[in-house]
Amino acid sequence: MAGRAYNPxxxxxxxxxxxxxPPREVTEAYHKYQPEQMxxxxxxxxxxxxxxxxxxxxxxxxxxxxxxxxxxxxYAGIEDDILEGAVDTHLHIYPDYVPRTTDIVQLAIDASKVxxxxxxxxxxxxxxxxxxxxxxxxxxEMVSNGELDHAxxxxxxxxxxxxxxxxQINLIRKYPNVGGVFFPTFTGKGSPGPExxxxxxxxxxxxxxxxxxxxxxxxxxxxxxxxxxxxxNKAMAEYTNEVGGHILxxxxxxxxxxxxxxxxxxxxxxxxxxxxGTFIEISIHWFVGAAxxxxxxxxxxLTDWLKEVEEPDGLVMSTDLxxxxxxxxxxxxxxxxxxxxxxxxxxxYLKIIFQKNAVDAxxxxxx
Numbered sequence: 001m002a003g004r005a006y007n008p009x010x011x012x013x014x015x016x017x018x019x020x021x022p023p024r025e026v027t028e029a030y031h032k033y034q035p036e037q038m039x040x041x042x043x044x045x046x047x048x049x050x051x052x053x054x055x056x057x058x059x060x061x062x063x064x065x066x067x068x069x070x071x072x073x074x075y076a077g078i079e080d081d082i083l084e085g086a087v088d089t090h091l092h093i094y095p096d097y098v099p100r101t102t103d104i105v106q107l108a109i110d111a112s113k114v115x116x117x118x119x120x121x122x123x124x125x126x127x128x129x130x131x132x133x134x135x136x137x138x139x140x141e142m143v144s145n146g147e148l149d150h151a152x153x154x155x156x157x158x159x160x161x162x163x164x165x166x167x168q169i170n171l172i173r174k175y176p177n178v179g180g181v182f183f184p185t186f187t188g189k190g191s192p193g194p195e196x197x198x199x200x201x202x203x204x205x206x207x208x209x210x211x212x213x214x215x216x217x218x219x220x221x222x223x224x225x226x227x228x229x230x231x232x233n234k235a236m237a238e239y240t241n242e243v244g245g246h247i248l249x250x251x252x253x254x255x256x257x258x259x260x261x262x263x264x265x266x267x268x269x270x271x272x273x274x275x276x277g278t279f280i281e282i283s284i285h286w287f288v289g290a291a292x293x294x295x296x297x298x299x300x301x302l303t304d305w306l307k308e309v310e311e312p313d314g315l316v317m318s319t320d321l322x323x324x325x326x327x328x329x330x331x332x333x334x335x336x337x338x339x340x341x342x343x344x345x346x347x348x349y350l351k352i353i354f355q356k357n358a359v360d361a362x363x364x365x366x367x
Contacts, residue, residue, distance in 0.1 A: 058344025092322030132156030155179025217245025
């Protein structure tokens with residue numbers, strides 16, 4: 001059944017069980033600002049002809065988020081040919097340590113129906129490549145039985161959650177359906193698990209980190225950076241390029257917390273990383289469909305960033321969705337693509353960032 005969000009074990013939340021709460025002065029300032037701005041927006045409504053001029057200039061993102069009825073240029077289904085062949089490099093599914101929107105088998109079926117090329121599922125703590133293999137096998141059986149026209153690739157990930165021992169890479173490479181290997185996200189900082197620094201006191205990569213990256217490069221396994229700072233990402237990207245590997249800077253593109261706070265640095269720094277061969281992941285849940293997680297979502301912070309970066313080279317879209325209080329991952333992609341078309345991005349451009357670059361980053365043509 002599609003849309004399941006369940007936790008059969010019934011465990012109470014422990015780790016990652018608290019909501020972020022902004023300081024009172026932040027919420028008070030927002031509540032004061034919002035009514036003032038809404039009054040200004042409502043007093044500055046555009047005519048149809050004015051709206052068309054915005055759209056011709058590729059500025060529909062500025063207009064549309066304030067005047068919804070002027071979105072004449074998009075409709076439900078306009079995104080279908082982008083989804084056919086799309087890759088989601090980062091999403092969350094059940095089984096997991098918390099409830100999720102859907103389980104991996106159902107998502108494999110739903111993504112196959114839409115025409116996805118591949119999905120890549122993340123677990124913060126453990127390997128999930130085995131269940132990725134099982135989900136893809138189920139989709140392929142349905143194709144054989146005439147129940148599906150197409151089976152998407154279902155990839156899992158291994159995560160270096162508890163140590164950087166490089167023999168993990170030698171072993172995980174033998175498993176089918178490996179989409180990539182994550183460096184720590186919720187672990188690695190102590191509690192739970194040990195401290196696992198990426199950089200030493202001099203800002204250099206730890207030797208065991210370098211060895212893991214080298215072995216991933218040798219075996220054509222994409223390096224997923226996890227929850228990293230710009231300094232860590234830069235060091236990892238430079239070394240991955242040196243040893244001929246692929247690296248995906250996760251949660252990086254778009255400046256989620258505003259200018260200067262992106263883990264790929266400034267726009268110019270992001271461009272320099274891309275020139276090295278780095279892939280920069282943009283998680284669309286920061287910009288659409290995740291208001292229950294991020295109370296203030298500003299879609300134009302993504303579209304402005306993309307326009308400043310200019311070229312689509314090295315940019316990889318993902319959802320980072322699967323939380324039961326937000327959009328289903330496939331619906332998240334649908335809304336994101338519509339908004340980007342409305343903002344003036346061509347379908348050829350979108351096919352590069354939703355399809356081609358992810359295929360290259362994950363070595364999918366080699367799998």
